[in-house]
Amino acid sequence: MRYHVLGVGSIGSLIAFHLKRSIKLQRKLLQPGPSSKSRRELLLSNLSNKRPASNQGSIVSSLSLPPYVQSELPDPLQSSVTLHMRRRPFGRAAKQRFANSIILEQDGVRDIEGGFQTDFTASAADITASIVRDNRLQEDEDDTGAGRFTISRGTNSSSSEDAALREQTTSRTPVPDHDGGVSLISTLEGVHSQPRAGPIDSLIITTKCDSTLSALEAIRHRLHPWSTIVLLQNGMGVLEMLFDRFFKDADQRPNFVLASTTHGCWKKGPLDVVHASMGTLHFGIVPSARAGSIGFESSRVPLGQTLTMPQGPMSRRRRAAKNARGWDRFSPDADAQDAVTELNPQDAEAPSKMLSLSGIPDQPSLRTLRTTVAALLSLPLQVEWETIRDFQLRSLRKLVINACINPLTALADCKNGDLFGNPAAMDAMWTVCLEAGMVLEAQVREHLASSQASPRQTASAALSAEDLILRSTETGEPMLHPSLTPQALYQEVQRVARLTAANWSSMHSDLKNKRGSTEIDYINGYISALGRGYNIDTTANDLLTNLIKLKTTRATGTNRL
Numbered sequence: 001m002r003y004h005v006l007g008v009g010s011i012g013s014l015i016a017f018h019l020k021r022s023i024k025l026q027r028k029l030l031q032p033g034p035s036s037k038s039r040r041e042l043l044l045s046n047l048s049n050k051r052p053a054s055n056q057g058s059i060v061s062s063l064s065l066p067p068y069v070q071s072e073l074p075d076p077l078q079s080s081v082t083l084h085m086r087r088r089p090f091g092r093a094a095k096q097r098f099a100n101s102i103i104l105e106q107d108g109v110r111d112i113e114g115g116f117q118t119d120f121t122a123s124a125a126d127i128t129a130s131i132v133r134d135n136r137l138q139e140d141e142d143d144t145g146a147g148r149f150t151i152s153r154g155t156n157s158s159s160s161e162d163a164a165l166r167e168q169t170t171s172r173t174p175v176p177d178h179d180g181g182v183s184l185i186s187t188l189e190g191v192h193s194q195p196r197a198g199p200i201d202s203l204i205i206t207t208k209c210d211s212t213l214s215a216l217e218a219i220r221h222r223l224h225p226w227s228t229i230v231l232l233q234n235g236m237g238v239l240e241m242l243f244d245r246f247f248k249d250a251d252q253r254p255n256f257v258l259a260s261t262t263h264g265c266w267k268k269g270p271l272d273v274v275h276a277s278m279g280t281l282h283f284g285i286v287p288s289a290r291a292g293s294i295g296f297e298s299s300r301v302p303l304g305q306t307l308t309m310p311q312g313p314m315s316r317r318r319r320a321a322k323n324a325r326g327w328d329r330f331s332p333d334a335d336a337q338d339a340v341t342e343l344n345p346q347d348a349e350a351p352s353k354m355l356s357l358s359g360i361p362d363q364p365s366l367r368t369l370r371t372t373v374a375a376l377l378s379l380p381l382q383v384e385w386e387t388i389r390d391f392q393l394r395s396l397r398k399l400v401i402n403a404c405i406n407p408l409t410a411l412a413d414c415k416n417g418d419l420f421g422n423p424a425a426m427d428a429m430w431t432v433c434l435e436a437g438m439v440l441e442a443q444v445r446e447h448l449a450s451s452q453a454s455p456r457q458t459a460s461a462a463l464s465a466e467d468l469i470l471r472s473t474e475t476g477e478p479m480l481h482p483s484l485t486p487q488a489l490y491q492e493v494q495r496v497a498r499l500t501a502a503n504w505s506s507m508h509s510d511l512k513n514k515r516g517s518t519e520i521d522y523i524n525g526y527i528s529a530l531g532r533g534y535n536i537d538t539t540a541n542d543l544l545t546n547l548i549k550l551k552t553t554r555a556t557g558t559n560r561l
């Protein structure tokens with residue numbers, strides 16, 4: 001199985017680091033030697049996560065695999081992680097030195113994970129430069145009459161490389177990359193494939209929303225209907241945009257997972273990141289006709305296979321995790337067994353709240369979805385798979401939080417906490433929440449009116465307005481979900497502004513770093529676009545969108561909006 005990470009900023013690097021570390025630890029478990037149980041104990045005791053004397057080389061254990069995840073993970077000996085990067089930040093020499101490892105730091109402890117596959121896509125500027133260069137070369141060749149009918153090839157490709165390439169493209173069996181990764185799709189199809197250009201099994205996209213299309217363009221031809229794409233981004237609207245631009249035909253679309261995180265991370269340098277605050281990673285699977293009428297969410301993990309106690313006293317593991325610092329929070333679940341054995345055997349068979357991988361039908365087109373979901377659940381990042389309905393509600397709340405905090409901190413050049421208690425900021429945030437709540441209410445109203453006129457068809461689209469609805473306990477009438485009313489949204493914004501008081505928002509950083517564009521179209525712009533669709537006035541969101549665009553052009557000295 002080949003995992004690919006597109007966008008290796010802070011969150012992309014965090015995910016890639018843990019994915020690779022998890023594969024490495026699983027491989028170690030397979031090495032011959034002591035029995036697997038004692039090997040596991042040995043490994044876990046080696047990975048005690050104690051802070052070392054120096055600040056280098058502390059190991060981070062990712063090996064906390066509950067049985068229901070472990071059985072679904074692909075063979076670690078045939079798994080690899082590929083980082084997709086733009087060429088620009090890396091010079092040729094630096095590329096060799098740094099590109100296949102990631103440094104992750106927490107509480108001052110720095111750790112390194114290596115052995116990544118790398119894929120350098122050219123930025124638009126690089127592509128233009130190379131076209132100009134090629135044209136010049138062509139003109140020179142035309143002038144000398146040389147090479148007119150030759151096929152161009154990389155100057156540094158040796159004949160042995162050519163032979164290897166020929167072998168890879170003609171072989172009947174999938175060819176592993178240098179780290180052992182074998183494409184699951186190629187294996188399932190029984191086709192040969194060249195590692196660097198073969199189908200992408202699993203793609204985790206962590207680019208900024210506004211860079212997604214251009215970043216994906218270069219590898220789009222490698223996406224297969226059996227591939228799985230995880231969108232781990234701020235903002236909303238990217239999924240619809242991808243459906244519209246790249247994957248119009250629902251039958252030919254890859255599987256999609258939507259994810260969102262509250263982990264606090266920042267980038268020190270290329271592939272060098274600081275995990276500043278622990279958060280959560282939630283995800284949901286986008287509904288698809290492939291799941292049949294039951295969907296992906298029909299089964300639950302039996303209580304006995306989960307690691308957490310449903311009720312009663314807090315387990316030792318959870319107590320320790322709560323008090324732990326730094327990497328210790330990731331310490332292996334050595335006493336996970338305790339949690340299971342503390343259960344009454346009858347209770348153990350009862351379904352827990354956790355969605356089960358067995359809900360994803362075992363068929364070739366969904367195989368990469370199953371393994372991607374298992375891989376996500378194996379990360380030591382407080383990962384939770386939730387129903388797409390719950391995920392959608394979470395995303396909408398996050399959208400409004402971002403719509404309040406991001407543009408205001410970027411415009412006022414302040415930290416998140418500086419907004420809190422400032423009357424002008426509070427007033428602006430309330431107006432954003434009011435408009436967002438009105439738009440969502442209109443969406444629900446319109447949906448109810450149209451579903452009465454023509455009964456609802458089974459939605460294979462990602463997000464459904466029906467999910468925003470809750471039945472009132474008093475009247476039984478459908479109403480907007482209580483967490484999406486303007487008042488509830490406003491409360492939530494204040495809570496997050498206080499929680500992240502010391503942070504610079506991502507939009508503030510985009511402007512400060514003169515990135516040239518921001519995610520505003522996928523945040524306030526998304527609310528405005530919904531408002532236009534339902535004829536709801538969104539003056540505050542329109543204005544904030546325009547002001548951010550104006551400030552972006554001022555910050556970069558360009559006219560790019």
Ligand SMILES: CC(C)(CO)[C@@H](O)C(=O)[O-]
Pocket residue numbers: 234401402405406416496500503504505506507
């Ligand atoms: C919640 C948030 C605004 C906190 O900084 C974050 O989503 C961000 O920076 O985009």
